[in-house]
Amino acid sequence: MRIVFAGTPEVAVPALQALLASRHTVIAVVTRPDAPAGRGRTLRPSPVAELAAEHGLEVLKPERVRDEDFLVRLRELAPDCCPVVAYGALLPQAALDIPPRGWVNLHFSVLPRWRGAAPVQHAVLAGDTATGATTFRIVRALDAGPVFATHTEPIGPTDTSGDLLGRLAVSGAQLLVETLDGIEEGRLEAIPQPEDGVTVAPKITVEDASIDWFDSAEKIDRLIRGCAPAPGAWTTFRGERFKINSALPSGADDLDPGSVEVTKRALRVGTADGSLVLGEVKAQGKKPMAAADWARGVSWTGDDRFGG
Incomplete structure (x- = not known):
């Protein structure tokens, strides 16, 4: 098939690479x-634009997808199908x-669970034990189109959103090629999605990533992993x-929640029902570093705590 690929960030690059290596044009x-x-x-081009330029492909960068100039050019190109991965705008x-064969989206969840902009993050935040990828035909409703195929991926106890997304970008790329085949x-x-089991995954904001030390250790652990690498979980110190x-x-x-224990090798913080040993941290104006290294440079007082 002749295809026009739509995508923007780094996570979409494996899909474009896989399509370029496929039998599709x-x-x-x-x-x-x-x-x-x-x-x-x-100003810099997107990772997808950079890869496309390396392969000598025409790159369309409409300010708005409804712009008539863009629609005219897309009609002139006359693609059979348009695969999409994290393009970033509603069509x-x-x-x-x-x-004629529609727009086929690769979405990083097993639909209808976690429709929306941040499916992987919400899967980690919710404590899901598995997630995956889905290919479906795009319709006007958000991530609600009929499904072509799915792939499942276990979520490990230390997996971050970044870890999962990296794996799903690769396995999902193969799923997308197989779907087009x-x-x-x-x-x-394509099979319609069930009406039951729909959950929504809106974008995670900086405010959403704020740690409440009166939450359980498990919930805070999921927040830290779910917000890594972006937007990054945070608290306050001094x-x-x-x-x-x-x-x-x-x-x-x-x-107690937010209180600390500092040793030569570790920095531990209390929660509602346990504690967390901090790994990598980033103080205001500083580079990321091991928590124990950061703690050695602090003159601690009896009043110091996180979130206070």
Whole structure:
């Protein structure tokens, strides 16, 4: 099939690579406009745009997908199908109607669980033991289209959202290629999603990532892992924001919520029902470092605690 691929961030790159290596012909790529990046905040193309340019593909960067210039060009390209991975904008019906075999989205959950922008993060936050990837035909309703295929992936006790997304980007890329193969061969039919079991996964905000030390150690552990690498779980220390990038639950429950124990090798913080040994942390204005190394540079007082 002749396809136009739509995607933007790094997580979409494995899918484009897999499609370029497949029997399908990628005739163009749609991605979000160049965005400021780095300390200088200079405009840079998306990771998908960079890969497309390396392969000499036409790259479309519409400000709005409903812009007539973009729709005209997409009609001229006349793709059979448009696979999508993390493009970052809602598609109007005028765009959905162009490819005869539709727009096929790769979504990083087992639908209908976790429809929305942050499915992997919410799976970790909720304590799910497994997640996965789904290919489905895009309709106007959010992630509600009929499903072509699914892949499941276990969630380990130390998995972060970044860990999971990295694995799903690779396995999902293969699932997407297999889905397009099945569509082309006429052996794959999209099945409507069940009405039961729908959950929603909105974007995780910085406010959502705030740690409440009066929560359980398990819940805080899931928050830290679910918000890694972005937006990053955080608390406060001496009135300044303090990021916690990793931690491990400890069985000891001898500390009050937010209170600390500092040793030569570890920094432990109390929760509602146990404690956490902090791994990597990032103090305001500092680089990420091991919590024990950071703690050695602090002159501790009896009043010091996290979240106070």
